[in-house]
Amino acid sequence: MNTxxxxxxxxxxxxxxxxxxxxxxxxxxxxxxSIAKQSKRRNWKPSPKQHALMMRMVNEVYRDRGDFDGTDDFPLIED
Known part of the structure; x- marks a missing residue:
């Protein structure tokens, strides 16, 4: 993985x-x-496997929320 x-x-x-x-x-x-608790430790860093799972979970949250799904989310400003 390219960090x-x-x-x-x-x-x-x-x-x-x-x-x-x-x-x-x-x-x-x-x-x-568990991650929330571990992250409070000084100098804590997730393992590569934890980091990958964290990325996936964050991506799933925003994908499932449906925020900014299309161009209708913002009204266009026309002159």
């Missing part, structure tokens, strides 16, 4: 409270809460 193209842990953690609330099953909820 230059991956979102930083800080970027993922910004969305993490939403991920915790949106977790649909027991495993996902447990993983999300």
């Amino acid at each position: 230059q193209t991956l979102p930083s842990v800080d970027e993922l953690m910004w969305s993490w409270p939403t991920v915790c609330k949106a977790a649909k099953d027991e495993w996902a909820r447990g993983f999300a809460l």
